[in-house]
């Protein structure tokens with residue numbers, strides 16, 4: 001609330017061109033590129049889709065079929081926006097990130113990859129209840145809801161629950177530590193109607209895909225046809 005008041009009293013200046021108004025003006029927003037060439041989220045080989053390539057699929061035994069990666073973690077502007085969104089909850093940023101996601105969905109015609117919108121369910125990677133209480137909102141829920149609207153899909157906020165608190169994956173360098181950190185940390189609730197459908201799990205950022213894959217594992221028992229991750233960037 002304090003933050004919102006501060007924004008009314010002291011309006012933002014664009015981070016790039018310093019024009020008064022938004023934290024990033026519409027012209028400068030266009031300088032954040034979306035990812036136009038899909039790649040395998042594990043080995044990063046260029047592909048015609050965002051699916052995990054057959055070689056990686058055999059090697060890592062993921063429950064996840066692929067990860068849609070919207071933009072580039074190397075983009076300092078995007079990194080700043082994600083940080084502002086997660087830790088300062090600047091409302092402007094939500095709209096900017098949503099616009100980037102919508103551009104990506106349109107550019108790749110993501111609906112082509114999917115079954116009919118009525119057979120697609122979008123959900124967020126959940127926060128642990130203690131974390132949610134501390135932050136006051138789940139940044140992934142806000143973006144997931146927008147993605148569902150953009151795809152014409154249904155949105156199920158509470159499809160997954162985080163059953164134990166985990167350390168932020170970004171703080172762990174080792175691939176195995178990351179896997180262990182989120183191992184069986186999620187359960188699926190009221191998931192019987194995902195049977196035969198496509199589920200898209202949204203997270204802000206992914207690294208190795210371990211968190212998204214644990215979410216996918218929890219959903220797999222309910223026999224959806226496909227499970228994809230969807231992220232702003234892969235760090």
Ligand SMILES: [Zn+2]
Pocket residue numbers: 014015016017018019024025026027028029
């Ligand atoms: Zn600007």
Ligand SMILES: [Zn+2]
Pocket residue numbers: 040041042043044045052053054055056057
């Ligand atoms: Zn691969």
